[in-house]
Amino acid sequence: MNTGSQTRTSTDNWPEVEASCRRILGDRLCQFIDQVKKDPRPESHLIAVLHQVQAEFGYLGTSQLDAVAQLMQIPAAKVSGVASFYHYFRLEPRGRFVVNICFGTACYVKGADRVAEKFKTELGVNLGETSKDGMFTVEACRCLGMCALAPVITVGDDVWAQVTPDRVPSILEGYIARAKGS
């Protein structure tokens, strides 16, 4: 726990702030933050902490970012600056399944745009948006490094290789069935 080197006045509300931040992030994340704070340069672990927060919540919301800023004693402006700089971090909630369409060069020349078009018409969304039922978020990403299997998409942790627009409906149906089954 960091009570800080600053002198605290009688109106210091740090204990309440800390407690509420810890509540927002939950035990596992707080433990992780406590761990990295032992490093002589705790601020260098900010990106790692944000990765963990996103893994837990699926995105980085304002309240989580503020909590991270408080617990790590890093200015909130800097935390949100870092969070918004990197493409990997999401600032808004996403659907149950995240469809990532690779737009690397190899995928692009092999028709990733047509695959994306199909996803957009099937789900009625634009890239970066979530379908109305909250099931799918469709995103474009730079390169998944599976260029030899282009075009490639990922849905959650699953990788789909050599995707054609025709395969899109059946891929989506598979996940809808999975969601209903569970």
Place this chain on the structure above:
Amino acid sequence: MKAAVRARFEELRSKAEAALAEARAAFRIRIQVGSATCENAAGATVVFEEFRKHIAASGRTDIGLHRTGCTGRCSREPIVTVFMPDSLPVKYQFVNRELVHKIFTSHVLGGHPLLEHVLDGPLTHLPRFKLLYCTSPRCCQLQRELWGHSPEELLRDLGIGPDLVQVYESSCLGACTPAQVGKLAHVLVQPEKTLYRLRSKDELREVLEKHLLQGQPVERLAVPGKTVGRKFLELYGDVAFFNRQTRVALRHNGVLDPTSIEEYFHYRGFEALATVLERDNPSWVIDQITRSRLRGRGGAGYPTGKKWAFAAASAEPVRYIICNADEGDPGAFMDRSMLESDPFNVIEGMIIGAFAIGASRGFVYVRAEYPLAVERIHNAIAACRDWGLLGEDILGSGFCFDIEVRLGAGAFVCGEETALIHSIEGERGQPRPRPPYPTERGLWDKPTVINNVETFANVPAIINYGPEWFARLGSEESGGTKVFALAGKVCHTGLVEVPMGTPLRDIVVGIGGGPPGGKRIKAVQTGGPAGGCIPESMLDLPVDFGTLTKAGSIMGSGGMIVMDETDCMVDIAKYFMEFTCDESCGKCTPCREGTKRMLEILDRITSGRGTLEDLGKLERLGRLIKKSSLCGLGRAAPNPVLSTLAHFRDEYVQHVTDKRCPAKKCKALIVYVIDPEKCVGCTVCARNCPVSCISGTRREPHVIDQSRCIKCGRCFEVCRFDAVKLT
């Protein structure tokens, strides 16, 4: 101290070898399954699990299942190799659940290989022996003398038929020494894995007669020891995609289990580290690397020895070493493959580098988009700590060093070294002006060496096999090999490692097989968004840092995308400009604003609103951005546009003056029409059109309402009568 290091290393090696021997002794038959992101995407996880179930169900205890990394033959994955006693290993391609069952029952249990499913097959028969003869520049002259007109003729004369032996040409087996070039020829005989060093026709004849006909290897002519690349060629030398490659950085890919430190020890693992710590002389290491002419494989090609020497000479005692695994170039995946298939090799390279520059802390900065690579590198670091190869007093030498993994978060600019440093510090990944270079003031203002994954992967090989060997492999200006990620419109996609100076055509056509369907190559894109397009007419260019730069492209990290006649060069330029525009960190104006303006112009051109003046503007703006940007990303951003303008200006002009896209790629410039002669009125197109702009009655020719058409191409795809035309 010296003797202690060697003794400690030998102790660890014996421990590893003993564990391996014990594990292997139990198994007479071995099934090897590839496992990397690509392999898993193609279904390798299912295949591995299926084999496990089959082995369990069979009740056999002499069948072992072995996991390995990826070979880089991505278009044929998953690849499975079956090792049966006293016969040649058989590699299968496109293995799926059904094929696992067949392989297991027919081959593993029944002894009958499935010849129709063999990698690059089908085969008509499986010979008793395979013979590889080296055709590298150092062996080829004598080989020609030894074998005469053709190997087939010589074998026929000796009464050796194709069912007994299959002969393949191969790249360097790595057993030559500088003094003997031209006087020796190397030949490898399988399945005994005997590597022969031959001097005369008589010796060749002796090997053929004794080994092949009588089944008795000629020990007298055999070369002992583990030469570089030998293990790889033993396994994969019969596959055309592989036997023209020279594998140094990828020498263990598809050979060893990336999760087993014991196996890495078996393939000379940590021997280079032991040599370095035993000598206990950082300047010796730097000298070796300098003499090898190793240049940074991340893109810029800065001599590695020189970089290390700068950091080593610093007055500041605290120094850092960083492995840049933020492989952000779209179209490059060699770093991922190395981390997933041979992580210990990269770590060993890093420890050697740390010793040379005097660093006690190292970082692997890896993309979060590569979860398996992150897992394998974490696992490898943990194993190294357990074995005393990382941490305090490594191998009893007194040298202390440890490595941490830091995750990137999807910012292309973080491949730039100063941006990467900011990212490790937990900041926004924005670059800063250089000098001071990181070797002077880097991470937390301390001297820092940043090298690419592939650079580190070469280091243990250089120490083990000598800088002269490495330098000789490459070209005048740079030693060794380069790994390329071959993808796009090419038959055989995957990882290709060839000596520096190899002509582009050999890679794209010779190894990659050119575009499928007999289409013509239009251009080869190298270096990702910082590179350029090299036209077909320049494919005989030897690949090297300098030659590619002269051609308006760059080596980059080694992405190589082949484009055929259906790819529009203006569209490709626009694609890359969109990329850099989106990835520009926004710190300096030329890159932030300039790329946006270039993109706007390209957008005008591809939508038919461009003018000839625009071409001049593009060039002027491009040159300006190159000159005035802060970091490498900005300075290279105009390359895709400038190189296509230089080599494919006609295409730009056609877009502007004729309002036509010759490759029929730019949506605004193409029109879909239905040929009334061919249309039978089946209504499929009308039913599939997302905007219902196709009209017509059943059995009558249909018509597209051009004013409403969104050019999605759906009608073109679904028409079974070729009636929809693209003009």
